[in-house]
Amino acid sequence: xxxxxxxxxxxxxxxxxxxxxxxxxxxxxxxxxxxxxxxxxxxxxxxxxxxxxxxxxxxxxxxxxxxxxxxxxxxxxxxxxxxxxxxxxxxxxxxxxxxxxxxxxxxxxxxxxxxxxxxxxxxx
Numbered sequence: 001x002x003x004x005x006x007x008x009x010x011x012x013x014x015x016x017x018x019x020x021x022x023x024x025x026x027x028x029x030x031x032x033x034x035x036x037x038x039x040x041x042x043x044x045x046x047x048x049x050x051x052x053x054x055x056x057x058x059x060x061x062x063x064x065x066x067x068x069x070x071x072x073x074x075x076x077x078x079x080x081x082x083x084x085x086x087x088x089x090x091x092x093x094x095x096x097x098x099x100x101x102x103x104x105x106x107x108x109x110x111x112x113x114x115x116x117x118x119x120x121x122x123x124x
Contacts, residue, residue, distance in 0.1 A: 004049045005056065007124050010063065012056045016043045032061030032080050039087040039094070051093030052124070057084045058101050059120040070109040073116065077105075 002024065004015045012029040018041065019025050027043060029035045035057030038044050044053045061080035067073035081098050088094055104123055105116060 004046070005044055005053055007056055007059070007121065010060075012053070012060055014038045014044055014053065017045045018042055029057075029060065031064070032057040032083065035060060036083050036087045039084070039091075047091065047093045050088065050091050051097040054084045054087075054091075054094040054097040055101060055124055058098060059117075059124060062117050062120050065113075065117075067113050070105075070113070070116075073113050074105060074109075 002015060004017065006013045012035050014027045014029055014035070016025045016027050016038075027034070027038060029038060035053055039050055039053050039057075044050055058077070058080055062073075062077060065073055065076045067076055081102070085094060085098060101120060101123065104119065108116060108119060111119065
């Protein structure tokens with residue numbers, strides 16, 4: 001079975017669905033901007049997969065944030081949330097995924113930053 005999106009070794013592996021059915025190829029996203037590009041350019045399609053891609057993009061972006069406390073960390077996530085949301089403003093699953101991650105972070109803000117980063121990945 002072909003998986004349209006997968007978290008693998010700290011990166012997002014996204015099936016380029018724009019090439020189907022003639023070719024099966026994957027794009028490796030090592031930062032959230034590449035995930036956002038994939039959503040915008042329709043490499044990933046279908047509401048559930050788009051929502052998963054949005055969550056993975058946020059988790060990927062969070063891994064690179066250097067912050068000492070929750071407020072600094074959460075503030076640094078805001079441009080990531082915005083970039084992912086702007087890819088498909090009417091895609092309900094993107095907003096749902098981001099709101100879910102925000103709620104997860106806010107309800108666990110007493111954890112350290114590294115644990116929050118791990119929690120984001122575990123929630124995928």
